[in-house]
Amino acid sequence: MSTISQWQLRAAFAARLSEMYGQEVPAYTTLVDVSREVNEDVLRARGAFAERLGSISRVTAERHGAIRVGTPRELGQVARVFGALGMHPVGFYDLREAAASAVPVVSTAFRPVDGEELARNPFRVFTSMLTPADPRFFDADLRTRLDTFLAGRELFPPELLALADRAAAERELPEEAAERFLHLAVRAFELSPEPVDKAWYETLERISAVAADIGGVRSTHINHLTPRVLDIDELYRRMTERGIEMIDTIQGPPAWKGPDVLLRQTSFRALAEPRAMRTPDGSVVSGALRVRFGEVEARGIALTREGRALYDELLGRVDEQASQRASEARGDIARAVWERHMPGGEQELAAEGLACFTYRVDPDRPRDGSRPPAGLGELVRRGWVRAEPIVYEDFLPRSAAGIFQSNLSGAGVRDNDQQGTSYDAARLSGAIGRDVLDPFDLYEQQQNRSLARVARELGLTDIPG
Template sequence: MSEYIPSWQIRAQFCKYLSDLYAKEVPLYNKLASMVRQINKEVIVKHPELGLNIRDVDVISAERHGAIRLGKPQELHMMAKVFRVMAMFPVDFYDLTKSGAKRQPVISTSFRPISLNEIEKSSFRMFVSLLQPDDRSFFSAEVGEQIKKNIENRDFFSKKLRELLTEYEAQGGFTQQQVDTFIQEAAKIFTWSQQATNRKLYNHLMDNGLAIAADIACFANPHLNHLTPNSLDISKLYDFMAEEIPENLKDSIEGPPLRKTRILLRQTSYKAVVEEVLFIDESGEKAKAFHKARFGEIEERGMAMTIKGKELYEKALKKYMENGNQDEFAIIPDSYDDLYKEKLGYYMYNAASQAKDNMSCDIDELVASGDVHITPIRYEDFLPVSAAGIFASNLGNYGVEKINQEETVYTKEQLQDIIGSKIHNSFAIYEQQSTQSLINTYKELGIWDKIDNKEELEAKTNYIET
């Protein structure tokens, strides 16, 4: 019997395949990836305390995530099956219809690995958005029905891909030969087709600032909107991009301002490139046009924040969006020690000494004494306002005006029903990882039996169910 390939290897191979594909389709992306590697090399050389090797710059600079947009629930349900092969599960619910001035007519989730072992081997994730044509604050009833009719019979999942998914469910794994075919078939979904339909609907949506809806509703397949290499210094990279591609550069960096301690996620991009498309109407008549959808994004990930820390960030962000004053973020401490003391971030624990007689069982005392080292856990998720801002700026519209005041309520439970599986909670995932490292540290120091809340700690490590 042939050996099955680990899910993380399938995920890594898929990421590499998409990277090569996107570099060929969008030459400017290739230039961006080269700039990322150049700046990362400089950071590695200048900051040896990071413990990074310049020989690993390609791995360090590799894509951390991609993004696609889907048009109907059936598409999302099938995409979830594709991602499941790569151990990528839905995490968190993002309602971009409520993103203030940057609002867009989609709800989203992120498909990503959720176990620490899987993340460490390949952290590639996919931000997936689902269009909401029935949302009357964006679309009239007539336009919403036109959108649904235009994609009603669309099916970009090949027969071979469906057969492979059935085989995977029966076997519980793939051989390398099956992986190769699976990646080729799955990648077709993300490939730029250049073919579009219903130019009248397309023009109406574009004229009304609904570029995302036009991109979703009028093309044969969703295509990859962007891939995102990892930057070690996004501020320095942004300045470099301003010199190299100033006419294409997004006007700002989304997320927290520059700090000594990196928190959550910072993102920027070059704007969507203009590409030629061919519209084919029902009568077969063809007409050339131009479309902007695909862009290059860069990210710099910082520390995952606790619920308390995230609420503090959201409070600062709300005030910043009201007055544009970055000093609002000063309410968040800018040292890892203070962030730890105030329980604003998630950390991994590691024993830094041998077991001792009369050793404290208080973790904060152990950290203060140096018997335990703490390391910030990297944030693996997204920020809804930042995501909406990236979408809006790259399609030339900073949010969409309401056509009426009717508000549609979207919930995580609704999206779960469409996907057919649980949407995981990112806070619980980080809590699990941190707590497991704490338990391991207690055991290594020989004090686990003295800990009073063992049952509570063990319960936190049993959260994830796949």
């Protein structure tokens, strides 16, 4: 009997989810089509350089999804489903602190972590969990009602979880079981036709539209799916030309003449989708909810901890200058700050320890019998070693919060006189039942493994930075 491996399950799940979401949100299909057109044009214009941060086949197939759950128990079940696909929780993001409006969630991202697995299919899912215990958003009475509601629902059927556990343990499934798993997994993230309790939903929506989307319904669903594009500014222009209403900005680093780093994101605005609503007298009426949207991303080079600190510092400078120069476009301010303070080339980023690279011995290295130089910078500069940028596979809390905020129906309510409840990666790890991995550690390990291989091949005991 033939079997389906974890990466094949992951690729099939991503493809089926994309097909399903395109049927539910037709504008997403437009976004995918425009992304593909832009990528093809960039590849023709830039040639091989366009694939420096991933082959065109990977970029074209790449997706990230976003879902929201209500409780640690539900988050643990999500981890089991994605564990079947070879996806691990990476990174902790507190959107409560990153957002100016009411976004009462903490998040992680499930994704592959091995380089080969990422190359096969890099599907990732940004997963947010509601924080009912935070008194800034929920008083004691509402928290009790919310906890009761969430405890009474089932997002993932036992059969799906059993198949997920089997796939995680065996790292594959027989073909028939794989088909059943994929069917159940995709169905779990479809938009439910079940009528929404109108009064309960509106109670939560007054606090936060995100809270209502999570705790106001009896199921979960894909909140958005995100293709990857090689020129997000051009995509933004083309989507606008097609009459698709985009959010006001592209989140993340500015467009500039230097290397792309981290992540840039934007989206079309959440669409009003018809939903059946149950009123207090039990009747069902037609309504509409505006919670789902189509996002697109452009990925850059992963930064080290020092590089990320510089990025955060530059964002602070942009914020300060933008507040003082209200008539000037924020993008222009950010570009000027970047060009003044961010190294303008990959070699400088590497030399200053600000970005992450893998290294390999150059097949065209000197063959004149000379010894290789000792330092990494000299090895690269003198043609002994090639540096290849590591793609940033993760997320930015401020950008994620910015996307969420841009698609909210209102700012919600937040009582900053209350002390917020503490959440961190350790608490999330406990809920999931497995460690939330640190993305900086993953990039550093990938870089260090490549340096160890270079040292062995060149007969060096060590390669100083």
